[in-house]
Amino acid sequence: MPDPNASASAALLERARQVTPGGVNSPVRAFRAVGGTPRFMASGQGPWLTDVDGNRYVDLICSWGPMILGHRHPDVLAAVRDAADHGFSFGTPSENEVALAEEIVARVKPVEQVRLVSSGTEATMSALRLARGFTGRSKVVKFAGCYHGHVDALLAAAGSGLATFGLPDSAGVPGATTADTIVLPYNDIPALEAAFAEHGEQIAAVITEASPGNMGVVPPAPGFTAAMRRLTRDHGALMISDEVMTGFRCSAAGWFGLEGAQDGTPDLFTFGKVMGGGFPAAAFGGRADIMSRLAPDGPVYQAGTLSGNPVATAAGLATLRGCTPDLYSRLDLVAHTIADAASEELSKAGVPHVVQWAGSMFSVFFRDELVLNYEDAKAQDTAAFGRFFHSMLQQGVHLPPSAYEAWFVSGSHDDEAIDQIISALPAAVRAITASDGTIPA
Ligand SMILES: *Cc1c(COP(=O)(O)O)cnc(C)c1O
Numbered sequence: 001m002p003d004p005n006a007s008a009s010a011a012l013l014e015r016a017r018q019v020t021p022g023g024v025n026s027p028v029r030a031f032r033a034v035g036g037t038p039r040f041m042a043s044g045q046g047p048w049l050t051d052v053d054g055n056r057y058v059d060l061i062c063s064w065g066p067m068i069l070g071h072r073h074p075d076v077l078a079a080v081r082d083a084a085d086h087g088f089s090f091g092t093p094s095e096n097e098v099a100l101a102e103e104i105v106a107r108v109k110p111v112e113q114v115r116l117v118s119s120g121t122e123a124t125m126s127a128l129r130l131a132r133g134f135t136g137r138s139k140v141v142k143f144a145g146c147y148h149g150h151v152d153a154l155l156a157a158a159g160s161g162l163a164t165f166g167l168p169d170s171a172g173v174p175g176a177t178t179a180d181t182i183v184l185p186y187n188d189i190p191a192l193e194a195a196f197a198e199h200g201e202q203i204a205a206v207i208t209e210a211s212p213g214n215m216g217v218v219p220p221a222p223g224f225t226a227a228m229r230r231l232t233r234d235h236g237a238l239m240i241s242d243e244v245m246t247g248f249r250c251s252a253a254g255w256f257g258l259e260g261a262q263d264g265t266p267d268l269f270t271f272g273k274v275m276g277g278g279f280p281a282a283a284f285g286g287r288a289d290i291m292s293r294l295a296p297d298g299p300v301y302q303a304g305t306l307s308g309n310p311v312a313t314a315a316g317l318a319t320l321r322g323c324t325p326d327l328y329s330r331l332d333l334v335a336h337t338i339a340d341a342a343s344e345e346l347s348k349a350g351v352p353h354v355v356q357w358a359g360s361m362f363s364v365f366f367r368d369e370l371v372l373n374y375e376d377a378k379a380q381d382t383a384a385f386g387r388f389f390h391s392m393l394q395q396g397v398h399l400p401p402s403a404y405e406a407w408f409v410s411g412s413h414d415d416e417a418i419d420q421i422i423s424a425l426p427a428a429v430r431a432i433t434a435s436d437g438t439i440p441a
Contacts, residue, residue, distance in 0.1 A: 008052040044071030046412035057398035062408035065273035070412025083314035097308035114285030116308040120244035120272030121149025127284040131205035133300035141206040143186040145215035145374030200235040207240040210255035215377040216363035229264025241266035248274040250359030277319030279312035331360035391431035395424035
């Protein structure tokens with residue numbers, strides 16, 4: 001059954017399929033996990049998206065995080081226009097890059113230096129190379145369900161789109177590339193201790209999402225981050241905290257800046273999403289003695305034609321400057337209002353669920369027990385999520401099209417947007433429990 005009110009999107013998808021695999025440029029956009037027709041967006045304003053059929057949605061994807069101020073925020077728009085007015089890309093250094101780096105260094109205490117790149121994938125790939133170059137070791141530890149971009153060595157038991165598709169791994173990644181990758185269950189200190197007991201001398205780094213968001217939101221259990229810090233330090237390995245999703249979203253300094261959240265200072269961090277303000281800008285950074293191993297000062301090579309692009313850095317800088325204490329209070333309020341309303345409605349209907357948090361980032365898992373790791377996340381009722389998702393969509397609320405994702409809010413989500421979400425909940429919860437609740441093909 002075709003989705004009602006999606007004929008222009010369906011036509012575009014058909015055209016797109018001719019020239020692009022699956023019709024999309026990033027797999028999760030294809031709606032494979034929930035079925036139906038992905039909506040092609042024509043414009044965004046504040047918390048609203050308008051698709052090519054003229055339907056208007058409250059946006060709970062927010063570009064998977066970057067649109068923390070809402071779409072077309074006036075300050076960001078002005079900064080982008082001004083930067084574009086001065087030139088698009090120079091291939092030389094420019095001032096915006098310095099200003100953005102200064103803003104990041106000022107916000108995240110342990111970050112003494114950063115190198116700008118264009119995507120989160122590049123950031124984690126480069127951080128990993130740097131850790132290996134710095135330590136002279138080759139093995140790396142990652143956790144099942146943590147997604148660090150589509151870096152070959154890290155595409156083992158990754159979350160996000162791969163969680164959605166249930167692919168244990170990606171084709172095209174040679175065994176040799178992941179042979180040095182040790183995958184452990186998240187929140188499992190004994191597993192981490194055992195890995196270090198066996199391979200301690202060969203481990204270059206442990207990479208972790210600061211608080212995983214790509215298997216849904218699964219915060220570190222008390223003591224887990226501290227154990228990671230202790231074991232890496234004792235064995236001469238580095239700790240890399242991937243804050244591409246949490247960075248500048250959970251707090252002004254990301255997950256690291258959340259009160260009581262951090263019990264171990266990472267050596268390296270990776271950033272993306274929010275810091276690009278919707279443009280391709282990302283970064284990795286940390287201790288100066290490690291960062292100095294990068295070319296041109298050191299022997300670890302890393303480069304990029306568009307790295308530190310003047311328009312992208314202007315957007316990122318304007319976005320970070322908009323990330324004030326007031327903004328974070330607003331995000332908390334919006335997120336809690338939405339999550340509380342959803343939880344209340346689900347409880348009334350007796351639908352098993354649990355809401356998990358990392359700052360204002362949250363997920364609703366359709367399962368009645370806490371989710372501590374990827375195995376737990378996979379035990380949720382994804383079919384229930386699909387029915388819920390489609391009902392919300394029909395009622396003008398665009399959730400991430402997968403049960404393995406956070407719901408992202410912005411500072412622009414006002415009362416009208418929040419009311420539209422809350423009014424949609426009763427029917428969406430009924431859709432979960434309705435015996436004839438079928439997912440559109
Ligand atoms: C999104 C994400 C990445 C990848 O960033 P891209 O810009 O999509 O390459 C890496 N790590 C985490 C934690 C992410 O959420």
